[in-house]
Amino acid sequence: MTVPVPVLSLRDLTVDIPTRHGTLRPVDQVSWDIARGEILGVVGESGAGKSMTGNAVIGLLDPPAHISGGQVLLEGERIDDLPLAKMRRIRGKRIGMVFQDPLTSLNPLLTVGDQLTETILRHLDVDREEAAQRAIRGLDEVGIPSARNRMGAYPHEFSGGMRQRVVIALALCAEPTLLIADEPTTALDVSVQAQIIALLKRLCRERGMAAMLITHDMGVIAETADRVAVMYAGRLAEIGPVAQIVGQPRHPYTDGLMASTPAASAGQARLRQIPGAMPRLNALPDGCAFSPRCPRAQDRCRHDPRPRVGEADARAACWFPIEPEEDAA
Amino acid sequence: MTLVSVKSLTRVFDVSKPWLNRLIERLPKRHLTAVSDVSFDIPERTTYALVGESGSGKSTIGKMVVGLLRPTSGHVEIGGVDLVTEKDRAAIDRVRSDIQMIFQDPFASLNPRWRVRDIIVEPVAARGGDTTGMAERLLEQVGLSADDVGKYPHQFSGGQRQRICVARALASEPKLIVCDEPTSALDVSVQAQVLNMMSDLKDEHGLTYLFISHDLTVVRHMADTIGVLYLGRLVEEAPPETLFTTPAHPYTAMLIDAAPRLDAFGREVEPPEGEIPDPIDPPKGCAFHPRCPLAIDRCTAERPALKPFGPGRVACHRAGEITLKGAA
Amino acid sequence: AELRFATTADPNTLDPHAGNSSPVFSMLGNVYEGLVRRGRDMSIEPALATAWEPIGDGEGWRFTLREGVTFHGGEAFTAEDVLFSYERASAPEADTASWFAGVDRVKVVDPLTVEFHTERPNPIFPDSIANWMMMDAGWAAENGAERPDIERGNFATLNTNGTGPYRVTERQPGLRTVLDSFDGWWGDDRGNVTRAVHTPVQNAATAVAALLSGELDLIDPVPLQDIDRLRAAEGVDVIQGIEARIIMLGFPHDAEGLLAGGEGNPFTDPRVRAAVAHAIDVPAIVQTVMRGAAEPATQLIGAGLRGYSEGVTAPAYDPDRARALLAEAGHPDGFAFSLRCPNDRYLNDEAVCTAISTMLSQVGLQPVLETMPVANYWPALRADDHDMYLLGWSPGTFDAEHPLRFLAATPDEAQKLGSWNFGGYSDARVDELLPLIQSEIDEPARQAMIDEVVRIMAEDTAYVPLYVEPLVWGLRDGVEVVQRPDNFLNLRWIRMPG
Amino acid sequence: MSDLPDATRQGPKPTERLETAEVVRPSRWRAIWDADLAWSFRHSPVAMVAAFVTLALVLAAIFAPLVATTNPFDPSSLNLMNGFSAPGVPNAFTGETFWLGTDDQGRDVYSTILYGLRISLFVGFMAVLFALVLGVTLGLLAGYLGGWTETVIMRVADVQLTFPSILVALLIFGIARGIIPIEYRDQMAIWVLILAIGLSDWVQFARVVRGATLVEKNKEYVQAARLIGRSSGAIMLRHILPNVLSPVLVIATISLALAIIAEATLSFLGVGAPPTQPSLGTLIRIGQDFLFSGEWWILFFPACTLLALALSVNLLGDWLRDALNPRLK
Amino acid sequence: MLAFIIRRVFQSVIVLLAVGLVAFSMFRFVGDPIENLLGQERTVQDVERLRETLGLNDPFPVQYARFLGRAVQGDFGISYRQSRPVAQIIAERAPATLELAFVSGFLALTVGIGLGVFTAIRRDGWAANVIMSASLIGVSLPTFLIGILLIYVFGVQLRWLPTFGRGEVVQLGWWSTGFLTQSGLKSLILPAITLGLFQMTLIMRLVRSEMLEVLRQDYIRFARARGLAAKSVNFRHALKNTMVPVITVTGLQLGAIIAFAIITETVFQWPGVGLLFINAVQFVDIPVMAAYLMLISVMFVMINLLVDILYVWVDPRLRIDGRHA
């Protein structure tokens, strides 16, 4: 049986930030694959290392952060050690990226058309004319009405939702095979968020594009992703198909996360809460990083290195994962 | 007993260009009606929630209720006293200490140069009250350690900071706390902690909350009554269960549909049409009609009034005809 | 040959009757001429007049004019031009009117003879008009410049038409003035400068740099401290002389009290003034601040000028005596007073005052030194806003009478006497002698009177004469010049190398 | 123009990002002082050298009477014949030897520099203090009160900017000379100098403080204070002021260098410190006359001192600017 | 846009009036012009008569009103010192200052921006560090010292360049230019460097910090994420955004160049309006001083106006409604 090459594979990706108080490790041995057409949702609390992972993939870590271990494979080809010039050819061309804030992502002094054609000309071998045509098609595709007329408009002339559409058009204009979307809807209203999510889903499906959707919103993940990776303190806590993660979380952290969303506990007087807060990277506890907050934690958790995800059928990095039957009980 | 009574509250912002521009470019004065003719009552010891998308006027109402902003017209009465028209200084002072507010951004709402103790006791100290031991006591009440009084805000995490905000709000022993998106900057797990704490304190201190949020799920959890705002107008008001199961206004229904849900894997629903219109120049008639699937001619012409409907109130010509798309 | 030269000041006008200052006369002396002029040794010699003689017993002076002189414009010079120039220069609008104070009328006897009738005998009249320059009557009338206009200026402010050896061919006030030699000049005593370009360079150090870098041929002045360096430098040289200007200290003779407060005015006591004179180490100032380039002074004019009193000596530097005198006068602990000084008028004026202030402090006085630009300085002195002050005086007539008239006579506005006697020094005998000196024709008798005045003033310590200002020019090697005490630059005496 | 970005950036709300900020930079203000600033100082050799030089010069100035060999301001100790002694060479007349030579008045250059430094530093400090108090007050008022108060203050600032400081100084000198009685003029000269430099310097404080105030006053902690019923004065003083001080500190340091230079320039132009009490600028003015004549030391040593002082203060300011800028990490 | 300009012009007029008032009142304290107009042998009557004809005895508001009234018509009166119309004198001197300011400004701008961009892009490179340190020396050295130093080294010691004046100038209509002769160009070098150095370092440091700020912005990050070439990111995206704040400050700096020309022109005896002004101060030539100050303010105000317009032109966000701070 030949397994198709995943669009993106992370192999023990590790990112280090040397600081004066010691080296921080915001991403610690993260591994996963994303297949063609698959949307991987990455969730986790603020500071869990989601953005770091995304930035590491596209090679945009701000110094002094750097990849200190593991590999990033794009369609089977290693890209984490490419020279800058080669990497620049991959960014935008093969990996598209969308950031959280659509307003600040666009250069306020250049027209939308300029920014689009510039990107197209950079990556595709077309003339100016053709690039402009493609730009208009791109805008059309993301649902900007009368795209042709809007080419000369500046970013501030668009509303928030429209701007995010422009950003998506920009990320996708050179037809990448992988899209990394870092909280693409966090800054938007629910109604617009729904539109953008629908748009992303449609585009992925139509183009067979793989996507890594970073968010902290469980609801968004549940509706959008095929598979979900849960991160905690730089580590992968649990990964698996969305229905299982949401429906039958095995890692106590995932479980807590799901339970503490007010929607999940509708009708209950009190929300279920995880005590404490995620530890700072410079004060990670020994053993499992979640152990101080974990209701199931035992001695082993506090000393032994956590089990690895992906080994055998261990979907969760936990010594004492919640068994399905337990959950039901 | 009604603690807060908001009557026909309206707030108009003048967003005109400078007069010279208007003169030369022949522009009219431009007004942004952030809040328009909003009325509601909050009974004592209940939580009234305002939801709505960005720009719908939630914060503006909140600020008018606490007296940070003057209404253009209408009144806010707290315990029967209208802060704007009241002449009796003592009454104003008493009411002022009855109201407190918690803000969205836990980083901006604590003065970074002040120690936690000074922050917490300021509402009392500013009035010359005795504050010995107060900060320590309040900190413990909100679940922090009394030893933290000497620290600075930056030494706390977001959730802890929001607790300090709550402690400050409690210092003057208020009756009403206006919470403007108190948890939208927090992670879910921390949000749960803060929301739980707020519920506990409400019971303990007999507080009344005006709870402002854009997050339907949070509102559903916290509120006794929910008011839905659209473009500065109250379009629907109902208890949570009614609102979520049988929304009467199409906008409410749209919000509920659009909100992502944990249990709806791969849900494929048509996303709502359009975006919020320009508040300076809102559509005639019912402001929601351009986006409304049920709109009829009457909606374009006539602004529907807020009328009692079921256990709540709704402002829609076709109230009750809506069904939820993704309803399970 | 072309001469490029720089001085600190630019003449503020080219109208010889509208400006009474040395930059104007120095420049215009090359362009315009008077009836008489000063030779290399400052002596009066014939210029446009070939001869002159007193009329009768001191009733006036008769001048015989030179024949065949033409203006640059081509007109012949006649007695009418002399009459016109008299009327022009003595008009109230003119800045030179005071020269003619004693003149009753001027009579044209014939085209080559002019008579000046004076109220009283005036032995030094020819000396006093050495800078009075002849202007072409026709030219002035044609260009609407019959009278000088100090305030607004007129055609003559920027244009010239003299009889001198040089014509002004380009004039950019404050920037550049070009003089070309006039071939129709009557004289023959001239060097080889055919064209001279003058640039005002305010900052002396800049001028030195420019001389060193070969951009200039002559600069005036050279800062005293740079003399040695220029001497030592390749390709440049310095010539040094003594100017006619005396630097002195003045006292508030007639003030009721002092600016710095305190009781009364101690300076009315001659012992206090003498103490000041003894407290100041003039040789040390000359040696260090003035770099040895100045001469200590004994009286209000320098040695060698007409009327100089021999045998007067300056009070010796003697701080102990100064202290004793102060104690004697009842001020053993000194007293505070203001010492006023310009800081942009005389060579190293501020440094000199600083040194003086130090020396006065060392005998127990408490001077408060205040230095200021000259634009503020004169108004302050004029408004009696001073205690002790520094003053420089250059006798326009090169005669001892000049400073007496301005600095020693009791101030009297009507008679135009003592107009720079800011301290209000007053001595009856001096006032009595001054008119006699002015009209005495017999030299020894006149000298005797001058000697008496000088002695009185020295005994009184009316002023403390300090030193005679030095004159220092920097030259490119090979440039030969004549340097006179009036610091005028006579282009016709300059020889350029090559 | 400072409110421009805010106006345009107003839009969908911030989110969890803030939490990240908290985790990344555990220290915001106080810790910057406590730890970061000190750390960054310890690790910046330039800053340490600059601080050392500044401190040394300031101490030398303060203790000038102890370290100087003579008191150049005491006329009785001077001997004119010592004038122009070259460094280390015995004077031809008096046989005295001076390390750094003497000036035209026979003042020991070394001692004169120490005393001159005193005046320069005093004028610099006081002028900056004056500008700071004035500028911060006006900036606070303009920023907090807005309306016509702001218009008037900022227009006055514009007018002020139109005048080069030298002209302002000339103006103030003229007026001062007109109204101050003679016996006080010598002592007043310094204060006039301070006033003149301070007056031409307040604008930048006002501008920066106004900008920062505009930002701070919309922060919620200010609203919280208003809610309590705190007066505008108390809010400005107790709440806003402490929070706008760190850019003020940076500007103050850099202004100090500029003020010292301005003092030198004014004294150079002859409208500064009285000649009997020369500041560094006066010394340079005196020394400049002797540059070509070979008495280089009269210019050279004061100029070096001035340069060293201005440079080290500037370096400190530069370092402080970077160290206090949280974004520059 | 029009309204914006009208408002700016209106504000400018008020600024000018205020400056005029301050400037004019300042002359009352600078000294008495009469002293320099008359020679040594003047009398008190001469002084009084001249005061009267010059109108110096009139009350201050009358003098100011008269001055303003004439100034509006371009008539600044007659220079006391040169006895010529001030407007004419300034017109003669202005080209020198403007050429000097232009060259220094150009130098300051191009080199300043260039180095600023360089040090921002190569933030940690050794060259950038060297430049940054050198620039600190630039801001720590008083202008007059730089001038003296340059003269000493290049004029006196090396004799490469002239030490004072403008050299040969060519008259083009009423404009005299030093650009067309070799000596004119050579004369320009030292003063232009002296005048431009301080502004250059300031601009450079400003550009650097603004550019570093811009380089941290999200849109730069997004531009990188789209794989744009470094050149495009640094220059097309970052530089343009850097220029928005830089323009304002730079405008002020260019204005300051003309004001600072006073010192440079004094040190180099550059025959421009700055030197004219300093001479006028010494001689209390009130009309010249007043005219100069007005001229300076007009230039300042015009530069500011230009800057504002440029600002609007560069930043499309301002184009629509022209609101500004």
Ligand SMILES: Nc1ncnc2c1ncn2[C@@H]1O[C@H](COP(=O)(O)OP(=O)(O)OP(=O)(O)O)[C@@H](O)[C@H]1O
């Ligand atoms: N320059 C830095 N120095 C030190 N720590 C850093 C730095 N940048 C990031 N970190 C740390 O890296 C960790 C991961 O950050 P990252 O931005 O990836 O989190 P995230 O999961 O994307 O959070 P968010 O939901 O807030 O975006 C955080 O804990 C943060 O504190």
Ligand SMILES: Nc1ncnc2c1ncn2[C@@H]1O[C@H](COP(=O)(O)OP(=O)(O)OP(=O)(O)O)[C@@H](O)[C@H]1O
């Ligand atoms: N001071 C003001 N001047 C002009 N317009 C204002 C002002 N304050 C608020 N507005 C406008 O009033 C409307 C309502 O604002 P408000 O802040 O109350 O909305 P909100 O519902 O709280 O939104 P969000 O969820 O973004 O906080 C918006 O369109 C806003 O732009």
Ligand SMILES: [Mg+2]
């Ligand atoms: Mg992130």
Ligand SMILES: [Mg+2]
């Ligand atoms: Mg809000």
